[in-house]
Amino acid sequence: MKRNDWILAAGVIAAAVLILCFQIFGSTSGGSAAVSVAVGGEPYGTYSLDEDQAVEINGTNRLIIKDGSARMEWADCPDQLCVGHRGISRSGESIICLPNQVVISVESSQDSGLDGVVR
Amino acid sequence: MKQKNQIRSRTAYFGVFTALALIFSYVETLIPINFGIPGAKLGLANLVIVIVLYKTNWREALLLSAVRIVLAGFIFGNMFSIVYSLAGGLLSLAVMTGIRKNKGFSVIGVSMAGGVSHNIGQLAVAVLVVQTYQVGYYLPVLLIAGLATGALNGVISSGVLKSLRNVNFTDN
Known part of the structure; x- marks a missing residue:
């Protein structure tokens, strides 16, 4: 694993977590x-x-x-x-x-x- | 005469690689892992694509990828799976070819980028097919899945490439 490999992996994970947070906080529960x-x-x-x-x-x-x-x-x-x-x-x-x-x-x-x- | 031999040997190697990629596609249908996400697979056949990309050039890898997807689609899948796989496979190969030019990436990085972009390509087709951005619900999971399977394939590929160091498939 070279340095850019780690940067790529970290970038993808960060993007996934960011999108996931967005989905969780962007949705609401309850209500009609x-x-x-x-x-x-x-x-x-x-x-x-x-x-x-x-x-x-x-x-x-x-x-x-x-x-x-x-x-x-x-x-x-x-x-x-x-x-x-x-x-x-x-x-x-x-x-x-x-x-x-x-x-x-x-x-x-x-x-x-x-x-x-x-x- | 020499050129004729080159074409013959390249054709033979291409046949072997196609068979190998198809076998991996078959093995994958036998693995009873259901990730619970549509489209998430180990992508074992991409192992062969990565190795061919490194040992020959992107043209051979592109041809192999297309032939593999169409054949595997007819044997194990359906028209739908061919369209999804083609979108994923082509985007993945384009990204891998581009990233490979950057010397800061190892085989593992190239393979990870390939796995992630493969899933992005498939998801993009899914969005076009159902005409809803809601398919994006799967994006985070597919990103991580692509990264993980890409890393696994990358580790295996780098091992195989090390063993193939002295083997030449292009006959130059």
Whole structure:
């Protein structure tokens, strides 16, 4: 390992940590949140996280909302990554099914719980 | 006559490297490690790409990378995986070729940069396909994963390259 190797590694790790912090502090929990579904970039529908329901998406995916958390119950794709994804409830979190181009994301109906961020 | 022999030997070596890269792709499908992240793999086939890049030139490595991805895609994957892998593989090779020119980097650094850029390329295609920046949710994990697998491949590559010090694949 030469010196530039270490600089590169440190840079990548720093970038990853920075983005991760941004994601954690940029998202909020609680509040009345909704789940929005998009297929191929086009909005498909928005569903409240507060009421339990099942959403059929184009016959390729089935979304279940239960106890304030949304998860993919079934998908017809071969890799089943979205089905294995844990439930999402916090604003900014998402489940993505690449083969069917389905994106499910939590959107908070209110702004971030933080008043402001000082850097 | 000498030139003809050179082409023959290069063709033979290229065939061997392609077979080796394909075997690594196959071995990778046998490893039952699921990182829980789409697209995160060990990238063992990139080991061969790095070694070819160092022992010959970027043109051979580019051809090998493209041939390997298309063949492995047809055998083990699907059209989707070919598109993702091509984006990752091409970006990765471009970055590795560029960084290699800087003498401050060792094989390990070059391989790490390759692993990270491979994941960035794949993620970029994913963003284009689903038309959402939300795929970026995976970016931090994929950065670290690329760095780790790249470092591992780099350590192995530098060992292999040391053993191949006296072997010449280009016949110059």
